Amino acid sequence: MRKITPASLLFMCFAFLVAGCSSSQPAESADREAETNIKKVLEHQFTGPDQELLKHLKDPGIATVIGIDGETKPPKKSTPLDQYLQDTYGEYFTENMYEKFVLLHAMSYYFEVEDSSYTINLVEADIREDVDTEDAYFFTARVLFENENDAYTAEVTGKANVNEDKKIERMLYFDDDRLIEKINAERSK
Template sequence: MRHRHIHEKLLFILLVMLFATGMLVGCSRTGAENTNEQVIQKVLELQFSGPDEEFMDAMWNPEYKKVVDGKEENEVFDRFVQEAYGDYFTESELDTFVRAFGTQYPSTAHSNGYKLDLKNVSIEQTEQASNRYEFIAQVGYQKDGGKEETAKVEGAIFFSTKEEGKIGRFQYSKDESLIESLSR
């Protein structure tokens, strides 16, 4: 009888420990998801707020550009990119992102006198892959004090499976012709 009571206590303690371990694993997974969503939010804020005049100056100012071994380099711009986006992307994707998307909206807005304002972001982790997130950003854009309009910008982000919390692939998919509107 006494052994049975001890076994019941041990079983109870074991079940409590298993439950607590399950809760910790569940909480840490949710924490990673929240961190990933914060990374996406921050990158979209950098893309659709401003554009940042110092960033634009670093990108376009000919004083910062020089040709080394037949290739144009801009150390000031590279430093700005690293400081702004470096914590959020894998090293290889950061270069790809900047060449493909990273300057597209801010520089087009800057060149044509538009201000961008990130209004809202919805982010959803997809069921197909745990490291894939889709986003919809509501972006306000306004030219020289004119009437503000908004556009929805959609895209997908894959987080690296090797570097936790770092974007391994970033792509825009739709933008309700925002880039064309900013080009006018």
């Protein structure tokens, strides 16, 4: 029978420790990647006005033209606005969710801020893993809506699901703490 020396016992403990730590690193790294993707989307969505986006929105080349006979003529397939949105949000979403996000959420707060003296800024994003659902994350975005005379802070909450590549495949907003109402009220003054 071989005798285990203190040095060999220490080596085995060290080997187990290294093996144990290295197996959790990929999971932690993937979680950070998912959280980073969600945070980047929130930063883009809740920072404005964005002068480049505004320039693209004012471009008449993005408009659908309706003729006298009622025939519609949509803009060319890829406009500078399309490219800008793809460059801004595309890398964080699956293809299907990107299309939905752009249609439903990407500019919902921005449209309301662009013509006012207000700015909107992401102050903090708290993103935490949903312990009950794999690859799902709850988020709370603290958003500051302000001008030189007034400020309003809202907590926007929601949930994002990511795929195996850590791209967002579903994004739901639960509550915006009446942020859109506050923005609309200020615009109508």
